[in-house]
Amino acid sequence: MSDRTPRSRRRPWARAGTRTRRRIAGFLALGVALLAIGGLYAVFQPTPETATAQDNTLVREGQSLYDNSCITCHGSNLQGVVGRGPSLIGVGESSVYFQVSTGRMPLKAQGAQAARKKVEYDEQQIDALGAYIQANGGGPTLPAGPETALVGSDLGRGGELFRLNCAQCHNFTGRGGALSSGKFAPVLDAASPDQIYAAMQVGPGNMPTFADSQLSPQEKEDIIGYIKSVSTATGPVNPGGNGLGGFGPVPEGIVAFFVGLAALIGISLWIGSRQ
Known part of the structure; x- marks a missing residue:
């Protein structure tokens, strides 16, 4: 008769030992993974900005x-x-x-x-x-650099964007205009590039804000370039003749109306005298 313990009796103890080893191995693997993640974070995390x-x-x-x-x-x-x-x-x-x-x-x-x-x-x-x-x-900050860097070079695009987004209040060439409840859109001649850029960022008064998703920084700069190109402070060029104050088609339409009306009256009088 053998005094060795049958395999059927030793099997539960063997299984318990296997489970224990698996748990220990799992904890070790988890610890290694956490250490690896911490090391990667320490390597790739951005350097914090400390105030000087x-x-x-x-x-x-x-x-x-x-x-x-x-x-x-x-x-x-x-x-x-x-x-x-x-x-x-x-x-x-x-x-x-x-x-x-x-x-x-x-x-x-x-x-x-x-x-x-x-x-x-x-x-x-x-x-x-x-x-x-x-x-x-907190809040928006001005771009770093000289003011001249904010004056864009694409004046055609700047003028188009200005007419789409700004001319309703500031008129076609930044002459300003009256708004409701005693408010007004100011004349833009005295505004510096930094001041115009800041106004587009924060929207003072009745002015809306223009996030970079609406007008990119380059588009803002092109608008500033257009404003400065038509500003009376820098002497705008008027290839068509008299600038009529730079108010756009409104005074031009008034002039055309009165000139046309005078011409019609003159033609009517001439026709009447001929008869």
């Missing part, structure tokens, strides 16, 4: 300016004050640049629309205010 000391100084300067001149209307946390000023969360440095560099802000008195006036801050202070608003509220 200069940036922090600019933000602190902007906060000081904000606390002295803007906090009464726009609130301590940029959330705005009812009846005084809107929230600045999400407007970005582009809105700050447009409003402050054109003298529209700080606002002297409440009205239907803030008009362009003498600028109260220098470029350094405007940059500081924009840095503070950007750091605490």
Whole structure:
């Protein structure tokens, strides 16, 4: 008689040992996979942008300016004050640049629309205010580089896009015009390329915003190029004769109407005298 344990009795213990080994192998494989994923993430993750000391100084300067001149209307946390000023969360440095560099802000008195006036801050202070608003509220930023880089060269396309998107309010050559409720579209002669680009980004007043999905940066630059080409500040060329103020077909139609009416009256009188 053999004293060896039958295979049928040893089989459950063998199966338990196999399951244990499989579990250990599975945990080891999972650990290796997690380590591999962590290593890949560490290799390919973007380098975080850390604020420089200069940036922090600019933000602190902007906060000081904000606390002295803007906090009464726009609130301590940029959330705005009812009846005084809107929230600045999400407007970005582009809105700050447009409003402050054109003298529209700080606002002297409440009205239907803030008009362009003498600028109260220098470029350094405007940059500081924009840095503070950007750091605490986020939003669109102006493209880096000189203003001349924003003036596109395709004036034909710029003129077409301007007529499709802007001429309804600013007229065909940026002469501006009246809107409802005491508001108006300003004349664009005094606006710099940066100011026009910022206005398209943030849509001040009744103006709509134009995201890059609607007008690409290059298309915005072409529009700016067209505006500058017809601006009276740079002396537009009028190959057809008198520019009639640059208001497009409206004054031309009026002139044609009165000239035609005078011609018809003259012809009628001549025919009557002949009879």
